[in-house]
Amino acid sequence: MQRSDERTGSPTTGRVARRHNLFEPIEITVDRQSVRAHLLNVSATGALVHSAAPPALGATVKLKMLGIERSARVVWSKASRFGVAFDTELADPFLEAALR
Structure with a gap:
């Protein structure tokens, strides 16, 4: 069953957390190999x-980003883009401060 937004009736993606768009160089590490x-x-x-x-x-990947290191799991991948779940x-206060 597909979920929908109660206000609009439109299908939802299942995401709850607010996404912040940016273009920030980071380092990812997989199996002790780091790449930009x-x-x-x-x-x-x-x-x-x-x-x-x-x-x-x-x-399982480690991301060095926004002044921290965070472990995550690759949940989808398409061409050169991929999504991770931390x-x-x-924490929201950290995220807001890091994006300023």
């Missing part, structure tokens, strides 16, 4: 990343 990537958007629960060498679906949510 770009953070395209971020929320308290996950992020959209662009990389010339995206990790495999289900891979193992531990980013």
Whole structure:
């Protein structure tokens, strides 16, 4: 069954956390191999990343971004973009401060 927004009746994506668009160079590490990537958007629960060498679906990655390091799991991948779900949510006050 597809969920819908109670106010509009439109289908929802299942996302709860607010996404913040940006273009920020980051470093991702998979199996002790670090590569440069770009953070395209971020929320308290996950992020959209662009990389010339995206990790495999289900891979555990470490992201060095916005002055912190965070572990995450790759939940989808298409071409050079992939989405991750953080193992531990980013606190809203940290996220707001980091994006200023």
